[in-house]
Amino acid sequence: MALKITVIGTGYLGATHAAAMAELGFEVLGLDVVPEKIEMLQRGQVPMYEPGLEELLGKHVAGIEGSSGRLRFTTDFAEVAAFGDVHFLCVNTPQKHGEYACDMSYVESALASLAPHLTGPALVVGKSTVPVGSADRLAAYLAAHAPAGDDAELAWNPEFLREGFAVKDTLHPDRIVVGVRSERAEKLLREVYATPVSEGSPFVVTDFPTAELVKTSANSFLATKISFINAMAEVCEAADGDVAKLAEAIGYDDRIGKKFLRAGIGFGGGCLPKDIRAFMARAGELGADQALTFLREIDSINMRQRGQMVELTRQALGGGPFLGKRVAVLGATFKPDSDDVRDSPALNVAGQVHLQGAQVTVYDPKGMENARRLFPTLGYADSALEAVRGADVVLHLTEWREFRELDPGTLGEAVTARVILDGRNALDPQAWRKAGWTYRAMGRPTA
Template sequence: MPFRVTVIGTGYLGATHAACMAEIGHEVLGVDVDAERVAALQAGRAPFYEPGLEALLAKHVADGRLRFTTSYEEAAAFGDVHFSCVGTPQVENGYAADVRYVDAVIEQLAPHLKRPCLVVGKSTVPVGTASRLADRLTELAPVGELAELAWNPEFLREGFAIEDTLSPDRLVFGVRSDASRATLEELYRPVTDKGTPVVVTDFPTAELVKTSANAFLATKISFINAMAEVCEAGGADVGKLAEALSHDERIGGRFLRPGVGFGGGCLPKDIRAFMARAGELGVDQALTFLREVDSINMRRRTRTVELAREQCDGQFLGRRIAVLGAAFKPDSDDVRDSPALNVAGRIQLMGGDVTVYDPKAMDNARKSFPTLGYALSPEDALQGAHLVLLLTEWEEFRNLNPERLRDVVAVPRVVDARGALDPAQWRRAGWTYRALGRP
């Protein structure tokens, strides 16, 4: 049975969720306070890059199944199910999550809820938030307890967000009533009919699933990067080490890729918020290991700069540095806490003449780091370079021709901080090839 669904907050999570809810058959109204963003979405334009999203938006705006508004009153009158998809950034001058936008959704939506409905939180929040919001929802909604709350955390990977929404590896329903559970089960039936498992639990567990998952993934990434430090000191090859470990089914190969470390708008701030919340609950010692996870991750950026300086004979002054990559990961234009731009910015501050190229993130990179140089193609970025740094593993960069590029640069030297290139191929073409954690 199709539902009338609202999606409040049309950032990365919300715009994707709205388009995918329309794709599985529901009538969807997206809500955002940014009128300019609403206008773009209503025209079928995505406000950020995500493979396949713009086509999906345009399809369902055109067929009338998806539209957008700035009105909470309109949303309350329209929706049977209201998804809250706003962000929870890191607070200034601290580690904790800033939940004011999550609170604002309840404060602005609830007073207009005059008939039974389900409000569903999808944001990553500190454990205990959902229970507090449920009480506030009941207090503010004219319909009272007939406006229920549920928690349904998201597990999206940038670059695969549509796939992860339409064919997720699991769905988690944090509920307080059989009615809420039944509503979510019916709403997601087109997804679960394909075999997606469902875990039904209470609010605190649902909140902890997302933060625990991100903490585990961050730990796995930092583990292999810690091994890269040991490999460099001992003359071993972390790439081969990771390959060998990946064949152990207890460990697996996913997220076991050494490099310059993780960034983006989720993992860094989520593990810090998790530590902060553990401290508030009096169990901070349980998560002290995450401080080292965070520290290892940040050291990879420093080590990348050091390795680049070694390749430039100890100094960046007077050297042209080509940086391939600005987004924090491929198939995204997201530059939040991007290791690539962090490294590029540090090198520029140390005197390097830095030129950046990225297939999709150039506009966002310019806004965040306006003093860096930017090129229109990899070849333009490499022109006359004394060193090439690969910092985001786009497929376009994996397919570069090292023989042709050798004649473009001033000195054929490359630091592959993502382990994305074929060392033998680049060395055969006359390049000095270096990578983190490899001889």
Template sequence: MTTAKKTQKDQAAPRISVIGTGYLGATHAAAMAELGFDVIGVDTDPYKVAELTEGRAPFFEPGLPELIRSNVAAGRLRFTTDLAEAVAASDVHFICVGTPQQSGSFAANLSYVEAATRGIAAALTHDALIVGKSTVPVGTGARLRAIVAEAAPAGVDAELVWNPEFLREGKAVDDTLRPDRLVFGGTSERSEALLRRVYATPIADGTPVLIADLPTAELVKVSANAFLATKISFINAIAEVCDAAGADVALLADALGHDTRIGRQFLNAGLGFGGGCLPKDIRALMHRSGELGAHAAVGLLQQVDEINMGRRQRVIDLALQALGGSVLNRRIGVLGAAFKPHTDDVRDSPALNVAAALHLRGAQVVVYDPQARGTAQRLFPTLGYAESKEEALAGADLTVVLTEWDEFTGADPAALRELASGGTVIDARNCLDATAWNAAGWTVLGMGRVPASAALVPDALPLH
């Protein structure tokens, strides 16, 4: 145990409850236990609680199952469906429930956050700190404070603050144990001191702490996601220019990335972003900006979203082009279903969306993903699924790479070419070594990349 952990224990470390055990909650609970705290994770789903209790994460996240098992075994981490029990046994309560998009609207569904807040407040037996981590529209914290004031028992001091999460799926464990920044929103002197005790280890390791008002803390995560989404859509818009001009977007992005004001991250042109965060967060921010009258932000975010969604159609258009105008009754081997590598998450996955769209056009689509087969099959059971990339490509008239797993980027293109009937591969993530694949007999079609065949390059560009 580290010196920081010993100090926390010696000072009667606060006991922690984590409400919600999805990607955010399960990871946060396990990480808090790893930092030396006694933690109770709460969820309404008894199956999920049973899985976590047995040390199994209900989703794929590298390093998380091991973290859960070791801390459950050590007695620092347990899970329950009994919210009142967890609240009574804890001093700091982290709200980590989902804020999905409302049906028929871009607005965030705050019913789970409100229910969790009310449930915690009503069950309080002693003074406590309620910490929001879920991504919410600005102004939510003030409403939740009113709920706490209404629901908390008389004589109990309950303070609600905001501590936004910045997890990346596939790197969530490291992002929780070693965050690149901590934001505390709406804190008093007492609650700031308590949060500094909770995060004593990463703070001692150099993680900066920013103290903010409640609205600013609520805006940090959605603003960060909106900016990253804007970078992705910007480079994808430029990729369309590169397609028209015969330029190479990857080399262009490398050149842009050397500008320290810009940086190279999130300048990978391709199929665009998806998952459970960026799409819903930029749409929720768009909706809330409209409510607040910030119409310039609405217009910008709408363009970001439209460019992103248009990339999916671009891949479908390339498939139609490669197969002579129709995919009907053609076998298409699809590599990738998750929205990005190192996760089994298929929420708003561009990869799975493209696979389903090709299927609806009459193609025989066979999908392989190293981790996301189960989640994909539950969402789109009518697609074909393979146990390996070799099975997916066997007899394929067209190959489409939709998620940039290492297994695909490091594959032997010559061995795969022997399996496929057609020699065209659409590299929708610009992740393949086009030179090596071309040498193995493939024709590689990228997104904003110089195509291998000169016939696909415009002879001349019109000048006006």
């Protein structure tokens, strides 16, 4: 009999996972405790921008003309328990207010709501990023509170989605990691992921703690790589070197690789910053805090980049106060191909410059609505051209393709001064300088 799958939590991770499971041929029931979100998904609409996700939902949501009908949504835990063989937990694990640790309340609440309804054999699979040791505790809770007892099993299967590529990463993952305690759990997960495994995705079977550590250690490594090249940009700035050429040269070493070696204003978003902080906090609880003290420096290099961009802007405006100056900001999201502005370096810089007296106008292809909600006092424009009109300096802070394809000549006619600061080292300095602009980026020669 074909497996039936449920997905608990239909935010960014859950909505993508539910649609992808339906695409892989499973009957899927998604659950959320926010009725508005469920109503939206039932119409085949997503509450966030993610390339390809809305189309995938439209292909499978029941009630949409021409869809497979394999995907439905509910707010009822009893319905989910009765329907599914495998239940994926995809709820949020944000940073706790006022501390580094991870807030597990959503995961715990989801499990507490599901467990009493599990009367027969079931596999609950955690996908959320959690502190190591959580799965052990949650497995014990599940066995104690589910009527099925030990037949209600837990497994841990971390997600490795990149925003902007979430659909591809779910359907064609670069690896599948499962933390399991029984052959039955492994067999069920092999069945769930049979298609990507047959296409060559590696399937790594581990214990609980290792599965929990994979995601946080991967994110810590990426954060380290980004902060490393940003630290090199600081040195290049002091020594008159060129960090872009430096990155190119060391990137040819296949032990290092080219990816994530573009210096700029650093990382943000809802994952990397909170994950490395939660990792440090958990290591401290385990008595292994010495092992991760380097992550504190990684975090501090990253946050320092934002302040340096503000100072670079001040220098570009003559070194005095920002009062009365007009600053255009291209980019509001923490990365391109997303509408996510959580802990966005671009918005943080825009906000700091604005607080110091400048008139700031922001444009972003997809993040305007979210940015407005978070920073209502900034100015917003409907296009890059409108944003730069009358600007004394232009800041390029999110590397959208649209910004790389801008015509420096056309933009130059709209600004007061042709000065551009490339906070992502993503524009072509020659093209901008040729059009009469002063181009400046961290760790790059001025001419």
